[in-house]
Amino acid sequence: MTSEMISKLPIKTGINVQFNWRTAVLPELRKVVTFDEDIYIEGGRASDPPLRMIGVAAVVKNPWFGQGFVEDLSPEIKRMAPYLGQLITDKLIFLAGSGDAIEAYGKACIAGTSCEVEHASALIHTLQFGNFYREAVGAKSYLGFTNTRGPANTQIQIPLMDKHDTGRRSHYLTVQFSIYDAPAVDELVVALGAATRGRPHHRIGDRYSDLAAMGRDVENPAGVQD
DSSP states (O other): OOTTOBOOOOOOSSOOOOOBTTTOOOTTEEEEEEEEEEEEEETTEEEEEEEEEEEEEEEEEOTTTTSOOOSOOHHHHHHHHHHHHHHHHHHHHHHHSSSTTOOEEEEEEEEOTTSOHHHHHHHHSSHHHHHHHHHHHTOOSOOEEEEEEOOTTOOEEEEEEESSOTTOGGGOEEEEEOBTTBSOTTEEEEEEEEESSOOTTOOSOOHHHHHHHHTOBTTBTTOOOO
16 A cells, blocks of 8 residues: 555445545645554553554534534535545555554544534534445444544544444543644544554453343343333
8 A cells, every 4th residue: 555545445425535635635624633652561561462543633624613503514514524534534544554454443523612513523423424434444333432622732532442343342442632733713623543453451341241240131231111
């Protein structure tokens, strides 16, 4: 895979988006920021293999800023979400080396202090954003998420889970980083995160062992009666 990788991801959004992420330009896009860490020791013991956690975030001007309350957000969602979904996914897959290398995944967004949280949420809570990532890694589970509001340098927290099994606790992780100058008051930050394995030395079992011990059903773990 080269740095001039052109996306050819399978798309089921009904929108054909093809571009080179190093040269493509969305008018609202200010910059793309990456975070990449390798953890070699956890709890005083070696991690074999090392745990790699990656985050990619796009900083964009809020397309609804200054318009007052906008009832219908769908036109800008349809215009921007597929672009951002594929841009961030392509960069993340490039850093990881392949979709198969990613075992856990998630997403997050931050609205600037003069923006609605709904504006940031609009760009990530749509299949036109998330399906690029889901299909690139061959995932079955939904993308865990956070959506919040804050000033520049607010920590981005991307909760991760196993891409196939939401009950696999070993892969409950969080990618954490911040961008020193984003979001500005009129900006949105949209991000995806990944991990190449679960927590080193995980030993708290999984959701299914608890359910079995408690005699509860996976579809109704609290035993709520109709």
